[in-house]
Amino acid sequence: MGTVGTETANPATPEVGQALEEGWTLPASWYSDEALLRIERRKIFERSWQYAGRSEQVVEPRSFFTTQAGHVPTVVVRDRDGDLRAFVNVCRHRGHIVAQGEGCRETLQCPYHAWTYDLDGSLRRAPRSEREPGFDPAGFSLLPMSVDTWGPFVFVNPDPDAAPLAETLGELPALVARSGLDLGVLRFHDHYEWEIGVNWKIGLENYLECYHCAVAHPGFSKVIDVAPDAYELRTSATFSSQFGPVRESALAGNGKAPYVPRGEVTQAQYHFIWPNTTINIDPGPANISIERWVPVGTGKVIEVSDYWFGEDVSDEQKKELIDFGTQVALEDVSLCESVHQGLGSGMVPRGRLMGQSEQLIAHFQRLVFEALAD
Ligand code: FES
Numbered sequence: 001m002g003t004v005g006t007e008t009a010n011p012a013t014p015e016v017g018q019a020l021e022e023g024w025t026l027p028a029s030w031y032s033d034e035a036l037l038r039i040e041r042r043k044i045f046e047r048s049w050q051y052a053g054r055s056e057q058v059v060e061p062r063s064f065f066t067t068q069a070g071h072v073p074t075v076v077v078r079d080r081d082g083d084l085r086a087f088v089n090v091c092r093h094r095g096h097i098v099a100q101g102e103g104c105r106e107t108l109q110c111p112y113h114a115w116t117y118d119l120d121g122s123l124r125r126a127p128r129s130e131r132e133p134g135f136d137p138a139g140f141s142l143l144p145m146s147v148d149t150w151g152p153f154v155f156v157n158p159d160p161d162a163a164p165l166a167e168t169l170g171e172l173p174a175l176v177a178r179s180g181l182d183l184g185v186l187r188f189h190d191h192y193e194w195e196i197g198v199n200w201k202i203g204l205e206n207y208l209e210c211y212h213c214a215v216a217h218p219g220f221s222k223v224i225d226v227a228p229d230a231y232e233l234r235t236s237a238t239f240s241s242q243f244g245p246v247r248e249s250a251l252a253g254n255g256k257a258p259y260v261p262r263g264e265v266t267q268a269q270y271h272f273i274w275p276n277t278t279i280n281i282d283p284g285p286a287n288i289s290i291e292r293w294v295p296v297g298t299g300k301v302i303e304v305s306d307y308w309f310g311e312d313v314s315d316e317q318k319k320e321l322i323d324f325g326t327q328v329a330l331e332d333v334s335l336c337e338s339v340h341q342g343l344g345s346g347m348v349p350r351g352r353l354m355g356q357s358e359q360l361i362a363h364f365q366r367l368v369f370e371a372l373a374d
């Protein structure tokens with residue numbers, strides 16, 4: 001019994017849940033199983049709020065940008081009336097991607113056979129449809145998604161009936177405000193994309209602990225105090241946070257730190273928003289970066305990162321902060337690739353979490369488990 005036709009049994013068994021309770025990790029097979037990724041797409045990525053792009057890209061009526069919500073091609077539009085909308089960016093005719101890039105348009109036209117959609121998603125014109133008896137354009141609108149903003153950030157959720165974004169964010173905006181940053185005055189700097197050959201969960205689990213920092217990030221650890229009693233971890237229902245104090249030696253400029261973290265931000269903050277958005281605020285001049293982690297296969301994730309700085313941050317300071325983040329990211333990529341290889345061997349069926357230092361991973365894995373069990 002177990003399987004019926006091509007339907008695979010739900011992998012989120014009580015046994016897996018029990019192992020998580022006891023401090024074990026998710027099974028190693030969950031990081032390479034194609035069927036499991038299909039379930040994750042349906043039960044996680046098609047139902048959750050994810051960072052999509054920048055509010056400033058859709059200020060003007062008729063402006064739009066394209067993005068991904070997990071595997072879901074997405075177009076975010078400011079319609080003629082000024083309402084923000086998001087749609088699944090897949091043509092209702094035969095599935096071509098409708099809009100490309102970003103810009104300003106009166107309509108969204110699919111390049112394959114020129115089906116043309118209004119900015120409210122309705123199908124305005126389908127060539128030769130007058131020759132098709134009974135063809136009703138009303139049945140072929142672009143599929144709506146939920147969309148909302150938090151300051152400079154646009155979030156989307158493929159579920160058109162999703163609960164408001166604010167419920168997912170909870171007290172996170174207040175925590176970010178406490179860092180000293182005013183999101184309203186930041187200026188967008190640049191956009192980066194990293195393709196990493198690992199399962200999406202490996203990338204995020206690495207993000208969620210700093211147990212490895214002293215070992216693997218020597219430069220980072222000269223700026224941030226990563227000692228277990230100094231570095232604070234906190235979980236909430238739908239997000240989790242890491243708070244890292246700045247080392248005095250780095251502030252004094254005598255600790256061989258990669259940069260001197262002086263400025264309005266006095267504490268590092270690293271936030272994770274379920275399921276795949278991360279936010280980084282490094283100590284020093286006003287800065288923030290936000291990422292979405294897009295799974296493009298069991299063994300590949302694309303990390304898309306947008307950076308903002310305060311308007312008076314110098315080019316030199318920007319470079320220092322970007323170099324700081326890039327160094328950490330390069331170190332993390334090689335750690336994650338090694339874990340992906342090790343888990344892929346199947347020889348170690350599950351790992352053992354360190355309950356204190358890795359509590360944010362436990363929180364993440366519990367959310368993955370609960371989503372799949374649902
Ligand atoms: S697939 Fe879009 S018009 Fe044919």
Ligand SMILES: [Fe+2]
Nearest residue numbers: 206217328332
């Ligand atoms: Fe790391």
